[in-house]
Amino acid sequence: MAERCAVIGVGQTHHKAKRDDVSIAGMVREAAKMALADADLTWSDIDAVVIGKAPDMFEGNMMPELYLAPALGAVGKPMIRVHTAGSVGGSTALVAAHLVKSGRHKRVLTVAYEKQSDSDAMWALSVPQPFAAPLLAGAGGYFAPVIRAYMRRAGAPDHIGRMVAVKDRLNALRNPYAHLHLPDIDMAMVEESIMLWEPLRYLESCPSSDGAAAMVLAAEDAISGSNPPAWIHGTAMRSEPTIFAGRDQVNPRAGRECAADVYAQAGITNPREQFDCAEVYVPFSWYEPMWLENLGFCEQGDGWKLTESGATAFDGDIPWNCSGGVLSSNPIGASGMLRFLEVAMQVRGQAGEHQVDGAKLALGQAYGGGAQFFSMWVVGSEKP
């Protein structure tokens, strides 16, 4: 029988293009110490540490959990290192949740980070392999054709992507930790930004950030801190093969089934009505309407209409990415955890300027690879 588990502490760095004032250890400690302080705990109160990040080659440091163990107070404790591509921040939090839900530990510290400026992430993503074609498209070149396929399938007009780009950057202005703060952002500014991978423009793509996120998860009898806990109502992971005949990359089945699983655990039958907000991994603007459909917030083909109607804006009926999302901060390994962390902040009422009034139940989602890996959780202010 699984134990109840809650988020009792959150912490994150100010996400920036370059955190050259700290080492990797200094950066992850910054987030971890903030999460411990939030939970009113010290390092010695923690039973185990779960850490996640994207490929080791991003920093040129193999299995960096070994080096980071003392910096995260893990000496003498169990430490696990998760890597599930871009969804890793989310799956890292889920592994930590399972350590508590299984009854194994009372309090687990979970941390995710990326310090892209320490190495060359673009290079690491595209290490040339012998016999392969010369480099063709770059990172966004993988997703741009999928976006075009979505536009065709849903009959979506061009401006939807720009709307998402503006909306998330406006939200970021409410979040002091966000990397991008663009006070003058508007549709024209996005349209004037350079076209990277047609149909994707520069301002419709995520930045490259240094940053870390941390949470303390606790069992019901180990709750601490002055902020209320965010109770975990459901957790799920799903994977499907990267390339296969007939694969639907626009609306991956793994994403739909992951959502169905986590909704069943949390008693969600109408996500748009039941959730007060959601933090969803949207690294390129068009992934908002795509994921609205994939996550069942609307009928197939209607995602862009929901975005266009303003429903997902900060003052809409189902705000998405009030923090500014991945489009405003992208420390890759931490990006997924930030989604999970932000919804915990929302249901704990500690999201400050980007707080959704009275948020009680929220969805955090992360995806990775070529959208074949998914992780999700549902958190709420009430005990499940």
Next chain:
Amino acid sequence: MTDATTAGADVGPVTTLATPISLDFDFTPGVAQSRFLKALATGTFVGQRCPVCTKVYVPSRGTCPTDGVATTEEVVLSNSGTVTTFCVVNVPFAGQSIEIPYICAQILLDGANVSFMGLIQEIPTDQIRMGLRVEAVWVDDADLTPSLASIKYFRPNGETDAPYESYEEYL
């Protein structure tokens, strides 16, 4: 706020230096991919069929990704295919070898059940479209090698566009 800044008053700003890392690896493409690559050296596309679902993979990495079984039957594929989707690359990045803007497309070869990414040339970037029929243009015979570099690019083959329904499930 950070350890570094509290100490910073005494030690001055953090400076950095780059320490380049270089490692050499011997790459093994594997049994299935070696067959694909050797066929490229003859100017031919060879795929492999899954014995369970009968789908044809090109290039195959040796297994059917959905069934988890070895693909063993070789299938010689057409030199022509259909553009299922595409993007126009306008961004310069390290390692790029083609002048921007250029077209990157997912190409579904006739007889195959998965598309792969290829460069499209001999068509203006504003005329590229989903459903365009294309053919591979190979390097001169003397320059053929067991490598994707044997394909210069794909270009329109003059056939009428494939209907959306014919490639819809490969998007």
Next chain:
Amino acid sequence: MSAPSGTVRPVSVASFAQSPNIRRDDQRNEVEGLLPVIAEVFGNIGITKDDVDFICSGSTDYLIGGPFSFVMALDAVGVWPPRAESHVEMDGAFALYEAWTLLQEGEIDAALVYSFGRSSLGDLNEILTLQLDPYYMAPLWPDIVSLSALQARALIDAGKATEADFAEVASRSRRDALANPKAQVAKDVAVDVLLQDPYVVEPLRRHALPPITDGAAAIVLAAGDKATAWSERPVWISGIDHRIETHALGARDLTSSPSTALAAQHAGVADGKVDIAEIHAPFAHQEIILRQAMGLDASVTINPSGGALAANPMMSAGLIRIGEAASRIAAGQADRAVAHATSGPCLQQNLVCVLEGA
């Protein structure tokens, strides 16, 4: 601290498979190498991928020299329809721990765990340098054999072992490996002959080093009805725990392994008589340290498979220890066994698993 609660759900090691361990597989890629191992681990007990509820793997990108190496490896399983799946950038033994944790919640009953690693593609000794502190140690490029030699030297200087003891471990391991068809280095060479070997890095002679190995391994874990249905004599995990130490070698007593001792204590090694132990000691002297840390006396048969000195496929060698120990219990050769896995320079991180026959 985190004592496991008294209500540990019984989980069995229902099936184990490993590839032949060889110096270099230059024919097959990772997926092709893993495919027969996955087929065998299911085939052993007559199940398919549809019978497991969760999949967890262990591997590391730097062995292959490209990012996301675990992604394509998943094609050896065929995760369609989509599956609950996770990956650790650690030895497969730690992937097994993650899967075991999920099974503890009682909502799923079976999991596939696998790992793979091809150590032959690059210069392993150099690659492992990248595990070190990237600011203070890695730029100096100390290699892993030299660091292990520092540990061996400390052991000798502390009067805890001699070079002859190292040779003794190596001689026994490779002799026992003669009975292991999957072993890479198997031979019967006497201690006094081994002591004629030249030093690689003093005090480590060639025989005290592990081979460089390409290999893969897989285990199926089962609980509830599946555990009893899939095995005539289920092998139960009665305890499992892992601990990490500081990374700074200068801050550690390299002649002992407190993280192993702690993990052994939490896994309950001392709660009964241990018949055999499969210890993941890549360097001969490390077996001596680990054996002492786990309190295994002379009555315990150590590494009947030959251990990591007979085959050391990176990222799988730990998982294989669990599989080897479980196989011996399943075969009735032992009733209670200890399996151990390690990670990091000079035994920085250690996992201990106690297995018991029904």
